Amino acid sequence: MVEESYPENIKRGEKTKYRLARSMKECMKSTSVENITVKQITENCGLTRQTFYRNFLDKYDLINWYFDKLLVKSFEHMGQGKTVYDALVKKFTYIQEEQTFFSASFRYDDQNSLRQHDFELILAFYENLICEKTGKVPEENIHYMLEMYCQSSIYMTVKWVTGEVTCTPEELASMLVDGMPGKLTELFTELEILS
Template structure:
């Protein structure tokens, strides 16, 4: 299957997963239900994804890429976060179901890994040097906290607009980490 058609199939499978999530918790959705909803085969599903969590993580990756692709090229952490939260808001049903799941390949863990790698790469490429252990610690702590607050927001436990949530997360950044981000023009 050519790359473009494979990408289209992945999006079709993601749409089918979203439809299934409207009525069924993630843990109870089967690959059989996803492929029946999509009108394809299990073989096609497994050619594209390891399991339903791999599909959820792939879709989330696409959203993150879209939200953060221009950050650092004139776009700040705040602007990247607003974009991410606006998209999550449009797809709230999907994310509410996905973030509720604590199964393997958990979206919270995946988000933590992606965000931490993203910020690490930005800091190291813009500064031209490896992050110190102390800065890594602050970054990991900050990313864990920001994901927790994102999940609270998605589940409706924290009321805020995408802009308010992004502002709160930027303001909550540890002082030393914020200083590094500021010096690299990321906030």
């Protein structure tokens, strides 16, 4: 049985989701994501399949939900006047703390994958941030640069979380900031979100 501890300030009704996420993490210690079943997840935490499906579409939806919780924390930092570097460090620190979970999750790259989900979230975040700071939707060329940058960011995140690249969250964040295309660097500097 998975231990019952929840993040501070948990919203009412999310305890079940966190319980299922903890169970999924436990299953990942011995089984690949593709081979984990909803039955395993629910039996491990003493819940029913019906409860699982009331909360999630499938196990990948659960993984993406849990990742969203981590990303929200790192994005909040940027919204509080922090830099892209600070937000990336926070994101990678959270991922590092959940190494087993994210190593297994990022290895899967098919339907409803965390890689695609992470890409969509960070692209939308950067585009919304630009829109908030400038009052207009990013131009098409900026959108395409953001797409390239976000894809390469995900690629390096996967290499790092799966152990192909070894460095600290700070070093990885520095690499990603240094690897940002020139036009994005100029724009982000102008918007005062790069240090």
